[in-house]
Amino acid sequence: MSDDEVKCGKTPENTLKVAARWRRFYSRGMKLGGCPLSDFSLRTIARYMERGSRVLDAGCGTGRAIRHMLAMPELLGRGIDVTGLDFCMEALLSVDGGAGRVCGSILSIPFIPECFDVIIARQVLDGYSRSDISRISACLFNMLTENGILTLDTRGPMDTRNGSLTVNGKCGIGSQASFVSRAELVSLFAPFDAVDWEEAFRRRTTPSGEKLITHNISVIFRKGKAVQP
Numbered sequence: 001m002s003d004d005e006v007k008c009g010k011t012p013e014n015t016l017k018v019a020a021r022w023r024r025f026y027s028r029g030m031k032l033g034g035c036p037l038s039d040f041s042l043r044t045i046a047r048y049m050e051r052g053s054r055v056l057d058a059g060c061g062t063g064r065a066i067r068h069m070l071a072m073p074e075l076l077g078r079g080i081d082v083t084g085l086d087f088c089m090e091a092l093l094s095v096d097g098g099a100g101r102v103c104g105s106i107l108s109i110p111f112i113p114e115c116f117d118v119i120i121a122r123q124v125l126d127g128y129s130r131s132d133i134s135r136i137s138a139c140l141f142n143m144l145t146e147n148g149i150l151t152l153d154t155r156g157p158m159d160t161r162n163g164s165l166t167v168n169g170k171c172g173i174g175s176q177a178s179f180v181s182r183a184e185l186v187s188l189f190a191p192f193d194a195v196d197w198e199e200a201f202r203r204r205t206t207p208s209g210e211k212l213i214t215h216n217i218s219v220i221f222r223k224g225k226a227v228q229p
Helices: 013-026 039-048 064-070 130-143 182-188
Strands: 054-058 081-086 100-103 116-122 144-155 192-205 211-223
Touching (some): 039 064, 039 116, 039 144, 039 192, 064 081
Parallel strands (some): 054 116
Antiparallel strands (some): 144 211, 192 211
């Protein structure tokens, strides 16, 4: 897909300033955004991905998770159709591997309902309010087919960056980080059925010497019967 074939959807006003900050860093050649998939997510995807599945990476950044997934031996030959969604065009231009690319926001995904069998959402909730996360949940729910799978990875409240004003300060984002617990995630994504989960803790030291405890929560949700209005 060429650069001029990147499709664009409407981005809500409250995400435009954040997108502009990310754009400045991507335009400098930085390869930020788009986390690789955890072993837990990889196993889940291999279990649920059927031949010809339509997959959305919501908040794909430069496509690290997409490249990781398409390299999985278990998925070779299944003919899956992958699309990456991000609100930063500069990030999308680095997505390769034959995936579709759409510029838009997870608060208003520019697709018709029930057009994906699997949605991947990795580390995309930082800085969003609880009400926005509920909106994201409803949007992702609408995009999935019946019995579709959402694999959601996010930072948990025991992460040392919880409550920080500079969770993305290195990138100039400076958004308020208020990480949610697994129980709260299940509540915020109530239209879904939570079918599996994993929590992981790790100590690490950043290149600047800062010592961190990372707390990652992975939850696998399944879309059940559509909620009646």
